[in-house]
Amino acid sequence: MKLFDVYPINPINIVKGHGSLVFDENGQEYLDLYGGHAVISIGHTNPHYVKRIEDQLHQIGFYSNSIEIPLQKQLAEKLGKVSGKEDYQLFLINSGAEANENALKLASFYNGKKKIIAFKKSFHGRTSLAVAATDNPKIVAPVNETDNVIFLPWCDEQALELAFHQHEVSSVIIEGIQGVGGIQVASESFLQKIRTLCDEHNAVFIADSVQCGYGRTGKFFSHDFAGVDADIYTMAKGMGNGFPIGGIIISPKIQPAYGMLGTTFGGNHLACAAALAVLEVIEQENLMQNAAEVGGYLIGELKKFDKVKEVRGRGLMIGIDLPEELANAKKDLLFKHHIFTGEAKPNVIRLLPALNLTKAHADRFLEAFKTVIQ
Numbered sequence: 001m002k003l004f005d006v007y008p009i010n011p012i013n014i015v016k017g018h019g020s021l022v023f024d025e026n027g028q029e030y031l032d033l034y035g036g037h038a039v040i041s042i043g044h045t046n047p048h049y050v051k052r053i054e055d056q057l058h059q060i061g062f063y064s065n066s067i068e069i070p071l072q073k074q075l076a077e078k079l080g081k082v083s084g085k086e087d088y089q090l091f092l093i094n095s096g097a098e099a100n101e102n103a104l105k106l107a108s109f110y111n112g113k114k115k116i117i118a119f120k121k122s123f124h125g126r127t128s129l130a131v132a133a134t135d136n137p138k139i140v141a142p143v144n145e146t147d148n149v150i151f152l153p154w155c156d157e158q159a160l161e162l163a164f165h166q167h168e169v170s171s172v173i174i175e176g177i178q179g180v181g182g183i184q185v186a187s188e189s190f191l192q193k194i195r196t197l198c199d200e201h202n203a204v205f206i207a208d209s210v211q212c213g214y215g216r217t218g219k220f221f222s223h224d225f226a227g228v229d230a231d232i233y234t235m236a237k238g239m240g241n242g243f244p245i246g247g248i249i250i251s252p253k254i255q256p257a258y259g260m261l262g263t264t265f266g267g268n269h270l271a272c273a274a275a276l277a278v279l280e281v282i283e284q285e286n287l288m289q290n291a292a293e294v295g296g297y298l299i300g301e302l303k304k305f306d307k308v309k310e311v312r313g314r315g316l317m318i319g320i321d322l323p324e325e326l327a328n329a330k331k332d333l334l335f336k337h338h339i340f341t342g343e344a345k346p347n348v349i350r351l352l353p354a355l356n357l358t359k360a361h362a363d364r365f366l367e368a369f370k371t372v373i374q
């Protein structure tokens with residue numbers, strides 16, 4: 001059987017890693033500033049993380065969701081504490097698309113309405129509602145097409161107000177910082193406007209934090225910078241540091257009825273052990289502060305390069321917008337300097353490293369970047 005090619009594949013076989021470093025089969029070292037698309041939050045093979053999963057695997061890996069799993073309660077408590085959203089409820093699934101799918105569905109259960117407001121260049125996943133709310137017609141199959149989603153320009157308060165007056169809005173879904181869309185930071189006033197309009201119209205504010213959440217920006221949720229609480233936060237990626245787990249947290253205003261939400265694998269013992277280890281490391285090693293400091297340093301230094309069009313982002317979610325003549329920068333970083341980065345169209349380099357990226361590794365990148373753009 002042949003493997004289906006999902007993405008353009010780099011001809012590099014990564015077989016080992018620790019922290020922000022990974023190694024290929026020949027022992028060549030690479031600096032990982034991509035983290036498998038914001039997944040690696042506490043670094044590769046963190047010893048506490050490895051041990052917690054290993055210990056759990058020796059106990060029990062999976063049983064069934066029809067029993068009490070104390071690890072789920074521990075995870076909910078810890079997540080409440082680290083995120084500051086202690087009065088929310090946690091529902092566990094396995095991916096970002098599933099998180100958004102459940103959030104959009106739950107919003108409609110809650111207020112009985114159908115219209116979803118999403119934004120140009122947004123990405124929310126590839127399942128039916130998540131993909132319908134994603135601004136990329138190429139990945140929407142005919143069966144997913146719906147007129148229930150209204151796409152608005154990014155951060156346009158007037159357009160938002162008008163849409164609320166024209167439609168029965170069930171929910172607004174927004175990334176605090178668009179990731180796939182090229183690292184676009186939502187303005188604080190726009191997030192506040194969403195909060196006000198959702199309150200006035202009994203709509204649900206969904207904060208897609210799959211990529212920009214989990215401490216990456218220096219705050220647990222990037223929407224926190226606006227000083228507003230969303231009704232549902234969706235999470236995945238960094239939550240398990242590579243172990244598949246996703247979750248939604250639901251404000252007390254929404255109380256899902258028994259049976260509305262369900263899953264086979266969500267919240268299994270192993271996934272909970274992985275997610276608990278991640279939160280423990282984030283807390284013990286003060287990783288949100290590190291993300292703010294090292295990220296702030298990187299952004300400051302990158303802004304000094306004349307050839308860069310724009311540097312966007314917060315903490316360790318950084319977009320470097322380059323002019324067309326530097327379109328090869330990402331490839332050069334990888335093949336000449338052994339540094340993995342991400343990209344966004346048309347010509348943005350995305351940095352999504354582990355939250356414990358060191359200043360020394362940041363400097364190694366800056367040195368290489370300087371060479372590449374000269």
Ligand code: PMP
Binds near residue numbers: 100211236
């Ligand atoms: N939301 C955002 C903001 C994302 O960046 C992604 C993945 N790129 C998703 C949702 C979907 O997550 P998953 O691939 O785990 O389904």
